[in-house]
Amino acid sequence: MPELPEVETVTKELDRKLKGKKIARVEVRLSKIVSFGPGTVSNIRKSSQRAASDFRKKLVGLKVRSVSRRAKLLIFDLSGPYSLLVHLKMTGQLIYLKAKEKKRKIKMFNRVDAPELLMPCKHTHVIVVFTDGSKLFYNDIRQFGYLKLVADKQLSYVKELLEFGPEPLSRDFTLKVFTDILKRRPNMPLKQLLIDPRLIAGIGNIYSDEILFRARILPTKRAKILKPKEILSLYKAIPYILKKGIKAKGSSVGDFIRTDGSWGSMGKYHYVYMRAKLPCKICGTIIKSIKFNGRTGSYCPSCQR
DNA sequence: TATATTGTTACACC
DNA sequence: TGGTGTAACAATAT
Numbered sequence: 001m002p003e004l005p006e007v008e009t010v011t012k013e014l015d016r017k018l019k020g021k022k023i024a025r026v027e028v029r030l031s032k033i034v035s036f037g038p039g040t041v042s043n044i045r046k047s048s049q050r051a052a053s054d055f056r057k058k059l060v061g062l063k064v065r066s067v068s069r070r071a072k073l074l075i076f077d078l079s080g081p082y083s084l085l086v087h088l089k090m091t092g093q094l095i096y097l098k099a100k101e102k103k104r105k106i107k108m109f110n111r112v113d114a115p116e117l118l119m120p121c122k123h124t125h126v127i128v129v130f131t132d133g134s135k136l137f138y139n140d141i142r143q144f145g146y147l148k149l150v151a152d153k154q155l156s157y158v159k160e161l162l163e164f165g166p167e168p169l170s171r172d173f174t175l176k177v178f179t180d181i182l183k184r185r186p187n188m189p190l191k192q193l194l195i196d197p198r199l200i201a202g203i204g205n206i207y208s209d210e211i212l213f214r215a216r217i218l219p220t221k222r223a224k225i226l227k228p229k230e231i232l233s234l235y236k237a238i239p240y241i242l243k244k245g246i247k248a249k250g251s252s253v254g255d256f257i258r259t260d261g262s263w264g265s266m267g268k269y270h271y272v273y274m275r276a277k278l279p280c281k282i283c284g285t286i287i288k289s290i291k292f293n294g295r296t297g298s299y300c301p302s303c304q305r
Numbered sequence: 306t307a308t309a310t311t312g313t314t315a316c317a318c319c
Numbered sequence: 320t321g322g323t324g325t326a327a328c329a330a331t332a333t
Contacts, residue, residue, distance in 0.1 A: 032329090091310095184322085186322095187322085188322090188323080294309090
């Protein structure tokens with residue numbers, strides 16, 4: 001499940017690998033994945049055939065200037081001037097193949113018995129071929145993700161770019177900003193507050209669980225009853241855990257893989273995520289899980305208060 | 306075959 | 320108006 005650290009990992013890898021490359025050819029194997037223009041993805045998906053054709057034609061000949069990230073959204077800055085927005089959602093993967101490398105087998109899941117599939121595979125929905133022969137594959141098992149091409153002058157109309165909260169690793173994310181967010185949602189359980197992208201960008205299920213454990217605060221706790229000391233430890237835990245995730249090149253507990261098909265190692269350091277019914281690494285208490293609007297969260301009932 | 310899975314949006318209600 | 324809660328949606332693996 002790509003969240004901020006996973007998307008950041010992919011961003012850095014692709015920025016390094018794709019910078020300056022020119023797009024020679026684009027193959028869209030599943031048209032609903034791609035769209036063109038600033039409209040909402042669901043609107044565009046209705047006319048996906050035409051959009052796919054526009055998408056392909058516009059991309060050919062453009063150069064990659066840089067790859068960056070906002071929340072969990074990848075932004076390819078292209079010549080033209082266009083930008084390609086890529087959201088991996090649950091199971092999206094971007095796999096890069098060097099020019100000389102003709103074949104690559106990838107394990108799509110971090111499981112011993114996962115099948116090794118030759119790229120492109122049945123889950124490859126878009127292929128971008130560069131003029132030097134290198135390739136970028138977009139794989140997505142659930143097909144929830146998307147690639148959206150937007151003219152730069154229309155970027156300010158892209159709804160999903162406008163509504164994000166502050167980047168938790170930026171200088172703008174001060175203690176005051178965080179305290180104000182808590183004030184705006186006094187009754188929201190902290191678990192839900194942390195994963196709401198309109199409040200803070202980029203945090204999902206994995207990292208919200210780990211952040212709350214790091215701060216030793218229960219996911220069910222509401223913002224209004226936090227003591228100043230708890231607010232501070234929660235505030236500090238956010239960049240601490242996200243940076244740890246980036247350093248480990250992401251968490252491959254689910255389907256996340258890096259652009260070369262390798263796995264991130266953050267999963268080894270999880271204290272609670274995906275550890276329900278296992279003993280807490282600190283105190284041995286059995287980790288519990290709880291549902292928030294259909295989302296599962298895990299916590300240690302002894303360490304977290 | 307039913308269910309779990311997630312980020313995000315839509316919408317109803319207060 | 321805006322906070323809050325719930326449902327819906329995409330498609331697949333198990």
